Amino acid sequence: MPDVDREQVLAYRIAAHGLHRDVAEPLGLTVFDLGLQSTQRETAAISLAARLPGPVTEESLVDDPRFVLAWTHRGAPHFHRADEISRVTAALVPLDEDDAMARMGWQRKQVEAAGMSALDGLFTAARAMRKVVTRVMTKGAASEAVTKIIPDGLSYWCRGCQATHILEQVMRLAAIHGGVRLEAGAQPATLAPLEGRPRMRTTPDVGAATAVVRDYLHLHGPATPKEAADFVGTKAAVVKRMWPEELAEVRFDGRTVWLPSADVGALENPPEPDVVRLLPPWDPFLQSRDRAVLVPDRARQKEVWKILGNPGALLAGGEVAGVWRTKGSGRKxxxxxxxxxxxxxxxxxxxxxxEAERVARARGFADLKVSWS
Incomplete structure (x- = not known):
């Protein structure tokens, strides 16, 4: 069993995430195997700018028909390769009721109180979304229409809006099964039917789910079933049923962890992590669930991953070496x-x-100023 240290693990992940800029086309970036999270408008473009050698703009993904934006893993918005969206959707069908309830995450108690199973709630909402979202429409309009045709237990009264809405996490998890995507670049959040509107499937696809775990282990490994489960948004016991074959055991930090067997050589002898990059909040590299490996110091972890308002991360010399923020002066x-x-x-x-110059160009700014603190 190979024994590796933290420097090898970080160097391996930096290379696996394409941060050496050795891939010219976005389709070839391995981060799209899992999807590129786009929680704020420019984060996906900045992630591309950190990985591609050529120029990147806000429209690089928005205007590229080879990619589609949808609520997928954990209900978060991700860009995926358009020709893989069916596989992604299949991977998101819960294996059973326990898995479905775990994926409800922060709204688990509300779903439990709805008087139906999590699976029934998920697919009831998905059918309603399929019926309602037949054209481009705002999230608010879709929520209002869906709420009228779902059981009362799946909705709640919103004081801020003074209206009744479908439970947020239920809506996010159900959308992809209802054949609904997000309009990339649209503000406010806007929904639309997926091209071709694939038929809804409710039968689990263990093979597709296993592929997600394998892709996680390739990008964020070596790792444990618990860490893979945290990314998927389910329990470790569920992920063990999705556990891939052809994995290698590795000894790291006194424990046994796993990654695809084909990646062992790259882990043992990774390229030098001699890169400096400005990573946006929610960049794929920062999505590893073993945060203490990325940033061992707890105080610094709190600087990188905040409850609200995450900064970007400065990657330098194989380490998360700091954080960064921006403030726009108009569009100048x-x-x-x-x-x-x-x-x-x-x-x-x-x-x-x-790198700051690349970020500014990706966000459409012609001028910039950098201050160090």
Whole structure:
């Protein structure tokens, strides 16, 4: 059983995530095997800018028909390759009631109180969304229409809107099964039917679910079933039923962890992580569920992953070396504040400022200012 250290693990992940900029086309980036999260408008473009050698703009994914945006893993919005959306949808069918309830996450108690099983609630909502979303419409309009035709237990009274809405997590999880996607680049959030409107399937596809776990282990490994389950949004016991074959056991930090057997050589001898990148909040590299591996210091973890308002992360020399934030001055100038955890060599600071230029261009700003703190 190979024994690896933290430096090898981080160097391996940096390479697996395409952060060496050795892939020219977005379709070839392995991060799209799991999907590229797009929680804020520009985050996906900034993630691309960190990985592609060529220019990137906000429209790089928005206007590319080869990609589709949808609520998928954990109900979060992700860009996926359009020709793989059926496989992604199949992977998101819960294996059983226990799995379905676990995926309800923060709204589990409300679903339990609805008087129906999580599976029934999920697919009842999916059928309603399929019936309602037959054209481009705002999330608010879709929620209002769906709420009228679902059981009362799946909705709640919203004080802020002074209206009744479908439970947020139920809506997000059900949308893809109802053949509904998100309109990329639209504000406010806007829904539309998926092209071709595939027939809804309710039967689990263990093979498709297993592929998600395997892709997680490739990008974020070596890892445990618990960490893979946290990414999927379910329990470790459920993920063990999705556990891939042809995995290798690895000894890391005194415990046994796993990754695809084909990746062992790359883990044992990864390329030097001699890159400096500005990663946006929710960048795929930051989605590893073993945060203590990425950032061992707990105080620094709290700086990178906040309850609200995550900053971006400065990646330098194989480490998360700091955080960064921006403030726009109209559409003319983007002001960066980069906070390094420790003093950085001048070459790394210069490289970070060059990365800031790429981020500014990706967000449509012609001018920028970088301040260090």
């Amino acid at each position: 100038r983007l002001d960066f504040t980069i906070t390094a955890f420790d003093p950085l060599p001048p070459a790394w600071r210069k490289a970070a400022e060059e």
